[in-house]
Amino acid sequence: MNTQFVNLTISAPVSGQRQALATIDDPVFAGGMMGAGFAITPVSGQVYAPVTGKVTMVAGTRHAVGIQTPDGFEILVHLGIDTVELQGQPFQVQVATGDQVQAGQPLATMDLKAITAAKKAATVITVITNSVARHAQLFLTEKRTLEAQAPVAVCCGRLNTAPPAADHAPADLAAPIIAAIGGAANVRGVIHCMTRLRFYLKDAQQAQTATIQALPGVINVVQAGGQYQVVVGQIVDSVYDAVIDQLGSQYARAPQAVRAQTWWARLRNAASAMIAVMTAAMMPVIGILAGSGILKGILAALTGFDVLSVHSGTYLLLNAIADATFYFLPVILGVTAAKKLGSNPIVLAIVGAILIYPQLVSAAGRSATAYVTFLGIPTHLVSYTSSVFPIIVAAWLGVYVERALKRVIPLYLRSVFVPICEALILSLIIIVGLGPLITMLSQALASWILAVYNFSPALSGFLIGGFYQVMVIFGLHWGLIPIVINDLATNGHSYINAILSITMVAQGGAVLAVALKTRHQRLRELSWAAALSAFCGITEPALYGVNLKYKRVFVVASIASALGGLLTGVLRVDNYAMSGALIGFPAFITPGVGLGPNFIGYLISHYGTLLLATGFVYWFGFSDRLVDEPVPNRQPLKA
Template sequence: MIPIIGILAGSGILKGILAALTGFKILSVTSGTYVILNAVGDATFYFLPIVLGFTAAKKLGSDPIVLAIVGGILIYPQIVTLASKAGTASTNFLGIPTTLVLYTSSVFLIIVAAWLGKYVEQFLKKIIPTYIRSVFAPILEALILSLIIIIGVGPIITVLSKGLSNGLVAIYNFSPTLCGFVIGGVYQTMVIFGLHWGLIPIVINDIATNGHSYINSILSITMVAQGGAVLAVFLKTKNKHLKEMSLAAAVSAFCGVTEPALYGVNLKYKRVFVVASIASAIGGALTGFLRVDNYALSGALIGFPAFITPGVGIGSNFYGYLISHYATLVIAVGMVYLFGFTDKMLIKKNDPMDLNKVNVA
């Protein structure tokens, strides 16, 4: 992830600025200005499987071009269209039942494909004659890896994500506080494995049919917690390069895009992610207890207009948003600063990102 963290962070900040401009009605989502700027901010995330396929392949020893093509197959427009509709997501390949999944912005699966690619290449080189290898080996490798992901892994993710989302909704109906604690603690882990897609349709349906979503308020908390965690790293580290990356990732997370924080810092130094998830669980429980509601597909700190109740204005729900989100921010920063990170982690990992050697007392 390291080669693309910078562009991820910058894209996240741009998307946050656009969210603020549209939230305050300064910019219309139908305007040409918005469409172009949104394309610039969104392209990195939408095409993440392609970019990550290339970088992961270089790191894991498989063919970068082939893996970029595999990433492209996963987000091919017609596949995305079929996967986004319940009526066509269940299809078949040569008679094999297949459930299509939205892979845009996904991370885990393309890394798995890049890892498998090395072994698939070795196998193909053994069975394909040298004089036709350059033509047939790459396309067969792309085919095999794509089928493994689409036919093998995709349906498993679908079953797991639907089961998790239904279970979390049932928990919310039983106890909003407990649900907030559980979702707050596990949601960003779900994002890593692509399991969060089971919750997104529920949020969209809630807002479309009811005009609001309690679940989205809890998801919003997880962004603040991850941002707070990486902000604590920025405040504590003496490493110049890590400081720059952490600050950009924190701003991006507060704008609603956690990938730079997750993959650039928090997961790399695992204890940071664990402590951030604990803070997120506490914040989620507080959000559920206060029954904070969300009125648009927006969140984190930049998305505060989405918590202003339509027709009512600033009232108890918005105050609940302020309490839950900023309390989570303080908890995440404090816990990670005190327990989650130290510059000794860079030395123990012999971190290649440590371009400027830190002095640890």
């Protein structure tokens, strides 16, 4: 037998106070049933990979991640105690099953406030689940107050592993468990985590614990937190599916957990989860979006000063390079959002491509063809180029649609019919359902905003300035664009576009404040690029890369934007071209007048908004405490 030993260094997945497993309030982990390990009470919500390896499992409720190292150690990172009951709401996982991760790479985020509000412990548990098979010993550092990514333990184990445990048929294990807990009549609901079936029983005294513990494949039985927990290890997914098949889908719930949260808490958590998914899906393309935004701004300036003609080949090619990322954004987000939410990335990319299919985009742009019928259903076609929200909704729905299709389509037909049926269903839901709904809402909002502007430009500026970027997030801003275009085409100017320009400056000023204040190098670099892009009229990198991620930054920026819009309305600043922000200043030069009162109003309103947004966020909206990563050891920036 090969008795060679190998060492594995394990880093702290979070910053916080280390504690022994035996001291935590979870009998399965505390009793060492899942293997040797340690726990950390976190002080920040960013979770990092403790080792280098392959992601072997991500919990459906996003509260746990499994990683296998090249040497075969199996590491489980478990976020919180009994947090499976929260149905994934406080968690966002940044990796997917099959991904290769490096030690110290961002793994997930936890909403510590939401976990605490749900009266759960946020303790992060790290265990080596095959430590017994590897005859492994864990040697912890003496340091108890830890920074994330710092070495916390060394695991020493044999290279050879014990023979794999015999497989147990899930259906054969499910039936005796159900019988021993008192049958379906004694069950109120059942959920599962990474290792345990968690039954909510009407009468736990009816359960025959000794009988269940003796079943082959059952590791142990634990009663805690109002649950009857049957520990079965890594086969829990299959056993759970078999239990639900026998009990019925109506038992797949956690009645106590549902009642524990108010409707407001569920709504708030759902909104936070949606924003987190949107920002996470956007992060892989933030850099190129920022660069493309800067290039679009440069092109706008060159054409504004007649240095470059919009009809030239140079402009045509450069504009294609600058605009392609935005045009095909639904396709890109289809892939990234699907990976975050667990749906099929290829199918979602196809759905994104359907949404921006040239003939549909062309038809949506013409009033004569924008209103069509599909199987007799009146449908208003919408241009989804550069959109974010619809494809995120599709990625979320894709998980449930695919699951439903697999229930009704035979296994031998799934590879062909599941993808195309899923793409068909999701596309129709967006185009026939969500698109017209967004159109109605955006048109209603546009009409209301126009009426408010006719009543009071100052009030209209305040409201548009404060809420326009929120409208952008949900795609409701499209109702204002036709009004701006119509104003420019018929009147040669647009007061509303001047207010929209203010919102871009405010978001840019907010992310500029982050760039000036943060001591985190990666965030600073991203913020500088996002600020330049926003000043060029492209706010997506600022919105999704920084401001929405740190929600207080977005709120404070919106307040500054509302005040800037109010100032724009009071000064009656006008806009003379489909351009804006700081790079679009030529659009505020009054034709035939030059640098007159309107341009002065532009300077006052826009640079005033820049100062407000930057100052507000710098002093009230952002601090490095909001950043869930340890501050590097460097000298602070000079004032």
